[in-house]
Amino acid sequence: MKVKELLLTGLLVLLCAMPNVAMAADATVTHSYTFESATQENPYYTVPETLEEGGKTYTLTSVEYEMKAHREPVTVVRTIVTGDPNDYPKEITETVDGASRTLTAQTPTWATGESRTVMQEYASESEVPQSLTVDGVRLPLVSVTAGTKTEAFSAPAVFQTSNPASKLYAIGDTVVTVGDGPLWDGWQAMMAEYLGLSGSSYTLTGGSWDGDFQQEGDNYTRMAIYTGTRQTPVWTATYQTEPEYTAEITYTDSQYPDGLYEMEAVATYTIQDTGSALETILKVGAGVLVVALAAAALIFMLRKKNNKKTDEESEV
Secondary structure, three states: OHHHHHHHHHHHHHHHHHHHHHHHHOOEEEEEEEEEEOOOOOOOOOOOOEEEEOOEEEEEEEEEEEEEEEEOOOEEEEEEEEOOOOOOOOEEEEEEOOEEEEEEEOOOOOEEOOOOEEEEEEOOHHHOOOEEEEOOEEEEEEEEEEEEEEEEEEEEEEEEEOOOOOOEEEEOOEEEEOOOOOOOOOHHHHHHHHHOOOOOOEEEEEEEEOOOOEEEOOEEEEEEEEEEEEEEEEEEEEEEOOOOEEEEEEEEEOOOOOOEEEEEEEEEEEOOOHHHHHHHHHHHHHHHHHHHHHHHHHHHHHHHHHHHHHHHHHHO
């Protein structure tokens, strides 16, 4: 009975020692690494394959990722005004936290302004400039159109007479009879020749006296003013600004369009030392076995001695 108790005691000692051996032989540690990632869906961080801690070397067994914070992407909004909706900065450079970042323009929505138009007339085509500046705005030449325009004109004429009461007046070398005004039958043709108005460009429409008689020696002079219209050549130049396009353009960090995620890589390391574990188990098992055998031998010897003494007493 004593032998069984000793053997059970040794086995219990062995079982109690094995968890400690296993814990010492298969220890696990974790280590966290903080990093920034452009995405939280498939982050990646180069975790060290081994870890030295407490004089022991641990081997990486797994990595899990956790998101700690999210920073919005770097954006800049600029008002762009241009004459061509395709002519605007597609990229800009901004300094953020001391680092230079390239920002890419998002597709703009343009608001179209009105163009400014100015038309100017010139007496000859050679006088037409290639641009005009109006109120500080340069307007380039768009087109030139040749044509004519009707203008009003007036011209003086000098009549002479020897008798102010007479209706006879000399105009140049021709004597005419006039009424209350310097007009008579056929006056347009005569006065056009007198005034040197040649061709069909001029049309006389009326005439009137300009003041009273002025005596000059034995003769008297009187001024008349003739009015009419004339057709003159004209070159009409059109100047026009390009229509202005305005947009609030948003520029976003091209490297991190979704912003940056602050991630944490939690790495698990395990130390595997099967040789030391087996050695420890064998040593503990052998020690327990030796103790159990020694106890059994001692019990056996004591029991044998006790039996021999009993036999001697019975013979007496």
